[in-house]
Amino acid sequence: MKQQHPLLFAAVALIVSVAGCAAPAPAIDYDAATQQMMKSSFRDQGIATVDRLQQDEADAACSKAQGAPLPEAQRVAIEAANMKTVRMPSDGQFLGDWKVGEQLAQNGRGMTWTDASTATSSNGGNCYNCHQISKAEISYGTIGPSLYQYGKLRGVTDPASPAARPIVEYTWGKLWNAKATNACSGMPRFGHNKLLDETQLKNLMALLLDPKSPVNQ
């Protein structure tokens, strides 16, 4: 066998070396290698299971962009797809109780592997971790914009009025799925990802928009 094909071996060697000259080392597919690394590095722990590593289109695109703006067409498409997920409140009422909303805004719990349940009732809104909200709370984060006087600054005097409707619906959409209006928003998609239920979202809405809320004083 060996003796019959010396030329073949030489030819293969030549082709390989020529190909090697034309294209030095094959480029590493880093995106595929990253997926492989993520898959092999994590395991389930409690409620935090490895299926969480699966990215939807928005998370995949924004990860890949590494903080840079998305191409315009992609941004528009992602925002449109996320806008379709926004569900307005079933009874048409947007505002609940701002006092309960304040407690929810203070609560940073939920969805980690040390939390017992994925039920919305176990989750907080995490709001103060990233936003200034009421003036009284000085321990607030700065990753997101200040929401102090959120409703007042937008001229909301009666949240139930037709004049307030656009800002009320916009705010509901932000809480439900922030990527509907900002493709690579860093804010969790509270409604879309079933982190908070309708009643909880209404209470946060009241914290932001009720003229009686301390946020709007």
Added chain:
Amino acid sequence: MARILWTGVAAAIAASSAVVWAQQKSSAEGIAEYRAMLADGNPAELFEAKGEALWKTRRGPKNASLEACDLGKGPGVVKGAFVELPRYFADTGRVQDLESRLLSCSETLQGISAADTAATPFGRGEQANMEALVAYISAASGGMKFNLPQGNPEERKMFELGKRAFFYRAGSHGFACASCHGDAGKRIRLQELPDLTKNPGNGIGFAAWPAYRVSSGELWGMQRRLNDCYRQQRFPYPGYGSDVTIALGVYMGVNAKGAESVAPSIKR
């Protein structure tokens, strides 16, 4: 005893910090004062002493010490090793951080199973020994500047993978490392967040770990730091010494080039 003492001190200082805030001093100033007071007598020294003894003590099925362990600068060389990790090791064919390297050395030299140690909960058994060892080894590079090697293709590959892991958004909240550590001057509540996409400064971010945590009385290595980051990120559980943790170490360590290490530092 040390834990009780330090918890008490922390509570007292936290209370005085509240007074400081009430006196209209900025919260950042209050926290800086608190940290300065804490740094005067860092209990991490107790872990360093234990770690040095562990390094030199014959242990394990092979009844050997770790003194022949090559941390990257030759067998037994401890000083200067920490500020060049993670790096590539020819004997394992892997890029390794300090903790995954210690797993290898402990298995090879002492016969202590790396898999068993990796599966042990933080703070217990061999993991408690690991805390002491990383305190000792990091302290031996105190004040030195980070300078991770990138000459090996595997080291450069891990940097690229670490960068992608850093920006990898997923999970219930869609968070990535970059959600909190991708910009300068941000906070969660009052906690300032280092920008880990660049060198955030001497003794900040990557250059501040391992660290003694006053709140829990524990010494956390980088593996535990990353583990708790991923918990708060709402991700599943990263394996101890898994590739993603090492890739992130390479990314943060290369970005921190020139930063002085203050490890083991002290944290609230």
